[in-house]
Amino acid sequence: MNQIWLDELREFIAIPSVSADPAHLDDVRRAAEWVRDFVKRTGGEAELLRRGERDLVIGDIPANANGAAPTVLLYGHFDVQPPAPLELWETPPFELVERDGWFYARGIADDKGQLYTLLKAAQLLREDGALPVNLRIACDGEEEIGGHSIVDFIRDDDRGADACIIFDGGMTRPEQPEFGIATRGLVGFHLKVRTGERDMHSGYYGGAALNAIHVLMQALSAVAARDGLLPDELRIGRTPLSAAETASLENLPAGAEILHEAGATPLDPKAEDEFYDRTWAEPSMDVNGIHGGKPGLVNTTLVVEAEARFTIRLAPGQDPATIAAAAEKLIRQAVPETARVDLEVENSAAPGVFSPDSPVIKLGMEAFERATGVPPLLVRVGGTLPIYPALAEKGIPTIGTGFALRESNVHSPNERLRVEDVDRAVSAASELYRSLAALG
Numbered sequence: 001m002n003q004i005w006l007d008e009l010r011e012f013i014a015i016p017s018v019s020a021d022p023a024h025l026d027d028v029r030r031a032a033e034w035v036r037d038f039v040k041r042t043g044g045e046a047e048l049l050r051r052g053e054r055d056l057v058i059g060d061i062p063a064n065a066n067g068a069a070p071t072v073l074l075y076g077h078f079d080v081q082p083p084a085p086l087e088l089w090e091t092p093p094f095e096l097v098e099r100d101g102w103f104y105a106r107g108i109a110d111d112k113g114q115l116y117t118l119l120k121a122a123q124l125l126r127e128d129g130a131l132p133v134n135l136r137i138a139c140d141g142e143e144e145i146g147g148h149s150i151v152d153f154i155r156d157d158d159r160g161a162d163a164c165i166i167f168d169g170g171m172t173r174p175e176q177p178e179f180g181i182a183t184r185g186l187v188g189f190h191l192k193v194r195t196g197e198r199d200m201h202s203g204y205y206g207g208a209a210l211n212a213i214h215v216l217m218q219a220l221s222a223v224a225a226r227d228g229l230l231p232d233e234l235r236i237g238r239t240p241l242s243a244a245e246t247a248s249l250e251n252l253p254a255g256a257e258i259l260h261e262a263g264a265t266p267l268d269p270k271a272e273d274e275f276y277d278r279t280w281a282e283p284s285m286d287v288n289g290i291h292g293g294k295p296g297l298v299n300t301t302l303v304v305e306a307e308a309r310f311t312i313r314l315a316p317g318q319d320p321a322t323i324a325a326a327a328e329k330l331i332r333q334a335v336p337e338t339a340r341v342d343l344e345v346e347n348s349a350a351p352g353v354f355s356p357d358s359p360v361i362k363l364g365m366e367a368f369e370r371a372t373g374v375p376p377l378l379v380r381v382g383g384t385l386p387i388y389p390a391l392a393e394k395g396i397p398t399i400g401t402g403f404a405l406r407e408s409n410v411h412s413p414n415e416r417l418r419v420e421d422v423d424r425a426v427s428a429a430s431e432l433y434r435s436l437a438a439l440g
């Protein structure tokens with residue numbers, strides 16, 4: 001690889017921009033400055049913008065051609081996960097090391113290495129006088145800790161953009177790029193049940209007094225899946241898989257294989273066959289923790305206090321407030337009126353969904369095919385990424401993709417990215433910039 005790229009990447013990686021650790025606050029800022037300075041060296045303008053506790057980098061790299069060119073937003077994050085446990089790393093986490101065709105370092109795949117490729121491609125085109133789109137840079141240093149500044153910035157930025165590119169993802173199979181065009185949302189609940197003043201003797205009161213754990217079980221059962229699917233009231237508003245998304249399934253590992261690899265027990269007999277439908281186009285409910293009674297001790301208590309936390313992942317298309325209200329109604333109907341049941345929505349995030357037919361996705365697919373030789377698959381993301389719905393609300397079609405592999409050890413020791421994929425990502429980014437010029 002080109003020595004200049006290597007030096008730049010090494011320098012960026014060497015900044016331990018761990019957002020979760022207050023001791024590294026200055027390093028997160030140094031990483032922000034690194035991005036800002038790179039944009040400036042490329043002939044653009046950029047500044048650190050403080051909205052919450054950490055800085056965003058907001059900037060612009062103008063197209064070389066005069067006149068109206070479309071604007072493409074570039075998002076990436078310059079913070080990284082903590083490297084612990086350090087003893088499992090074969091080489092120091094913040095030292096870029098090349099070994100057996102891979103680059104090893106914290107942040108090389110998630111996301112500093114990938115962000116670097118977007119910036120490098122911009123710089124190369126700009127220096128050649130061939131950058132055909134205006135690039136707007138919007139990067140954050142709090143992605144790994146769920147920061148909101150970038151989402152607020154996008155919501156408030158009235159300038160909008162014609163498209164957005166995010167390289168912060170990966171490929172399920174090494175030579176098969178993917179565009180993620182939808183994400184699931186999330187509603188998190190805290191459920192508390194009280195049925196009396198103090199715990200009781202189950203011999204004296206059992207059979208006559210209400211047990212809080214039983215009420216908790218009734219409440220949770222009311223919103224749990226039956227035969228693999230949530231109650232119909234919680235399935236309202238789903239956007240089913242498009243033909244293009246369904247076609248992608250031919251080229252992805254079978255659901256049975258994915259569940260087996262994870263050591264999972266299938267939810268029901270149809271779960272393996274319906275894996276992608278279930279995780280991409282259906283809501284799901286998981287109880288994340290339960291507290292009640294004294295399960296560690298032999299005892300005969302009739303329990304009057306119990307609590308649970310549970311989350312509903314929303315399918316693309318669903319509305320958090322509607323589903324939260326429907327869940328509350330199901331729970332109220334299922335529990336005895338005499339129990340005191342408090343249900344609190346603690347957090348929520350909307351799902352995001354982009355049309356597979358948008359010109360941005362079509363141009364992006366052509367660009368990727370030119371750069372990598374393979375047309376990308378259109379897929380969904382079962383997880384929740386608040387930037388997606390924010391971009392969707394603003395009408396900014398988004399190409400969410402990337403080059404991390406399942407073997408890239410993202411969020412784990414020995415994080416890595418294939419050396420060849422750095423070149424591939426730079427050429428994919430420059431093909432994208434060229435292609436998206438057609439939006440103008």
Ligand SMILES: [Zn+2]
Pocket residue numbers: 077110111143168
């Ligand atoms: Zn990331």
